[in-house]
Amino acid sequence: MADSMCGPSNGAKNLLAHTDRDRTLHQDRLVNAPQTGPGAMAFEGFQQGGPVNAGFEHGPLLPDMNPAALHRPPMAMSPAPMAARMAAEHHAAMRLESPATGGVGNQAWVNEFAGMKLGNGTPVQAAPIPSLAMNHPVVQQPMLLPTTGVSSFAPFGVQTGMPFQTYQPNLAAPIAHNQLPGQEVAAQVESAEVKDAFADLFDQYEQQADQLTEHQRQEQEFEQEQAKWMAEHGPQVLPPTAEEMVAINSEMERIADEQEQEEHARRRENADLARAAEDILRAVSGNNSDKFKHSNFLELMRRIAAAEIVVNEENFIDADTGEKIETGDLVAEAPSDNNSDPVAGENGAPTAPPPAPASA
């Protein structure tokens, strides 16, 4: 490989080479071990001999640890090689630092590792990783880590401190893909729900699409019918014949006559109203009191008599502007009421308190 040919450019490459070597040295350990993927080779070195191996090989706590159970679809496992690679580097580094490297019974190391605490002093088992794998009691035991393949490195990746913290995001994916029975069921349920949700959405989309199509079809149908009607009854491309012109002219004259008659009738009604208004004004002309000067009704009569206001259908309108007239607001100022008596006789009514009102 190019990297090997060029020599290590940094410590990580060295570690990678070491793990490669380490992996080749322990092929015999894989005889009875479940093959969970490429990453499974990486940590064989941690499991050589001793009770750890025994526990692992007889592993009663892992009923689903068979190749079929651990099998994952290619897409789901796609992050695993990378995670396994990082996990291998992780373990290789740990082994370099550990006095038990290459030893046979490294229970002491395991115990020591189990007693390790994070930077904040949290025991390994109590590491609050929000992962389904971490919450499983089996996964929380370091000795069983090899049996779970790549996912078993999640605790390590998280718990071994700063150098490998950067790998945690990458490790999280394999953890999520390697789930235990309960999680598997939950995942299947969730998957079913997601499928159902997607199915519903697709159904809605299809319905909307169908409706849209129906609407478009109706639009087209309407346009076709409209075009058909216009072709039959609409304006002809050809100019009207002489007979048609006679009929058209006759109809136009009839409409014009009707409008003219209506206009005449309206003018006549307004003229009659103007004359009536003049009569009313003449009848009250002898009264020059403030009330009559400020009367809205008489002001309306004055304007009607002057043809400033005319009747149009059900309203009074301004003859010039055509705007509707509010007949109650023609006079801005109401006559002043200087009489303080509530009932107010012109000659001065008594101000004695009134008798009791009518009883019910």
Add this chain to the structure above:
Amino acid sequence: MASLLEARTPGFNPYSVKYSPYYDSRLAVASSSNYGIVGNGRLFILGLGPQGIQIEKTYDTNDAQYDLAWSEINENQCAVACGDGSIKLFDLNVPDFPVMNFHEHKRETFSVCWNPVTKDTFLSSSWDGTIKIWSPTRPSSLKTLPVGNCTYSASFSPHNPSLISSVSSDSHLRLFDLRTPVNAKYHLVATIPIHSPPQIPGSTILPRLANGTTYAGTIPSEVLTHDWNKYSDTVIATGGFAVRKLQWSPHARDVLCSAGYDMTVRVWSDGSALPPQMAGAGPGENVIRCGQELGLMNRHTEFATGVDWCLFGTGGWVASVGWDERVLVWDAHTLLRR
């Protein structure tokens, strides 16, 4: 309570006001937009309470409203005379629309009056020159009485359910008696020229007024309103030009109230309660007593078009309306005590 209560009818010019014959705290006002010249009408049902006058219900009509009459047999019903010639019966328990529509008049219906004695019929008069008698349960009229002139006002006698009076544009008062057979006159039993001096059979002497002057009559003119005296079955008051509405008091036999085109409401005495003032009147001489104005209510700022006395209580409360879009309820005792 103040001696003057006020309510407004915004956008509508009242033509008539009537106290309910069942409740002293309920009023109805018939009104029209644009002074009744063009536009719609609106019936206001008003309630008098501690907060003053409140609008309780309104009923709109397509044409102007000129008069109204409360039903005498159903405290919730009210008949309204409309400008399209119809009479609409509204029930306060039914919102928005009339429960009956009586439409036979060819022109504006200008007055309605419920029979105060039998209470089972009401009448209407119209500019088409007819008076029609109706049952509130039948859409067609029971009887039509021809007048031949614009009939501004028609009324049942409060003393006899068969007597009907009317006044019209020809300056005459007509009296119909439904007990008479239908002949060529259609129950018409009397026609009285209002503005002419009363004639004494076999005499050409003009009557004299109680103040000593001779009465030669006045120029004939339209008669817009009249009312039977509640206490004297032979007395009818009429109002000509400038008097739009008059109403005898239900509490005093000589007192009546008028609303007119001079924008005032006046309280009158017919003079019957006053001692004779004319000296030298010989026996059998036709002397016309003179009335006297008791007071004047001058608060309306447009033509005063309607007035009515409250039937209940101490007998001085009056409701008046005018084209100033106002309803005024006031105590006439403040005028009578002058």
